[in-house]
Amino acid sequence: MSVGKIFKFHNDLDTDQIIPSQYLLLPSIEEMKAHAFESLDPEFPQKVKPGDFVVGGENFGCGSSREQAPGVLKALGVQAVVAKSFARIFYRNAINIGLPVIVCKELPDQVETGDEMELSMADGTAKAKGNTYPCTKLPPYMQQILNQGGLIPSLNEEVI
């Protein structure tokens, strides 16, 4: 996979910060994405480029069940979210929409916003600042959903 720039966030980052509730009624994810991380970094939607990474600490995506949270990150072209741990609903939602969520215990503390990284899901590694960090691989069932591009393509596959 290609090299992307890191945008780093704190521990216990909740989904209200990823996409505040007042924007959840906008008609589409495309319209919501301009408000991603508005309370923490209002310029994030302009700065992030397709292929970039969001890096979090522990418990990334806690709080509300809003699927719009991984949705806006995917719509902005975020290649993957890499964090020390994830809140479970965010984790499921991300895989269901085909956004890779990668658990990596060491990398988040070693990088800052603006650093570059490279992810290899097949090897289960992330590279940044000249170091290679091991990542946890997904259970096969979830990896399969992700490989197929999310739950919808995956279900369609089953039906066929």
Place this chain on the structure above:
Amino acid sequence: MGQTVIEKILSRNTGSLVKPGDIVTVSVDRVMIDDIMMPFIVDKFHEMGFEKVWDPDKVVMIYDHLVPSSQQDDVRHYKVGDRFAKENGLEHVYRSDGICHQLMTEEGYVKPGDVVFGTDSHTTTYGCVGAFSTGIGYTEMAAILGTGTVWIKVPETIKIAIDGRLPDHVMSKDVILRIIGDLGADGATYKALEFCGTTVEQMSISSRMTMANMAIEAGAKCAVFTPDEKTAEYCGTVLGEWERSLSGDGDAVYDKVITYDARGFEPVMACPSQVDKIQPVRLLEGTAIDQVFIGSCTNGRLEDLQAAARVLKGKKVAPFVKLIVTPASRKVYEEACACGAVKTLVEAGAILTHPGCGLCCGRAGGILWDNEKVVATNNRNFLGRMGTSKVEIYLASPEVAAACAVAGKIVLP
């Protein structure tokens, strides 16, 4: 080998002996869809190629976050929901009767041992009657609506045993806040919380509901209480042999067991802006406040309104402080009127609002502005949750919240 409550529920549902870490496909007993997610679910449902929901009787649609409308877009959500209900013959639709989690249990849609999913993270609430219940996203809900099934990973269980009598002025809210503080915001991630002990046995279903509701704030997948006679009465059911067996076996394997002596609890608050940032109220006394909110799926029930009314009886809300009270459902509202609690609250200066999610989801009915402080009985104090990102939210019990409204600052009841 023995089983935890959640392992028993999932074993029966799947017809196989499950253990933590297993990925299993469950048959869903009931789903709850709220108004915020409605159009997204319907879009995904059609995108997946489904035409009809798998079982209309198992689907409950509740309009609560957006009722009554405060913006033009809200109406679109009702319309999409109404059309979907008509096309699929859905009859369990609530358009202005209260908060989803309150209605799911109050209206009898969840029974002990059920497996239930909802498009809201506080779906953990239904563990109050001994069910497995958890929140999911809208794509996954669309898949359940088409298939009636979903995969889950069987969670490990953390057992929390609380014994003894709680001190005066301590409510179940203080208990769960303290537990979240001790576990941390991710202390129970992917896990089930199993509450037991004489303290929780003494609690009403409403009090248990407050605790199950907030389990997600420690990251839990679900929370569960053993069903008992109170549960049976609340659910209008009779417990069979299996439902009676829904307690953790002596030789069940737990991720960990945490024990509390009820006498050690005291009134506490979750301080801005993390739910696990717990402080005793006594250490926060004197902090000036601008508003108090008593309501939500966490603490908007009759016993909560009555607790507030007892504190406010014959007193007045402090000048410059707005006290907003939102009953969790129409039934709660009616009962609070009948018992005189509403009269007491209104005479004290409270603003009574319609049942619904209201201020808790930050959309209407008391939105706060920069540098204001609010004491609130709901479940989240995240940045920007009830107004701008410079609002400070302190989470507390209804009794503490009412005392603060009278004093105009943080005080002990």
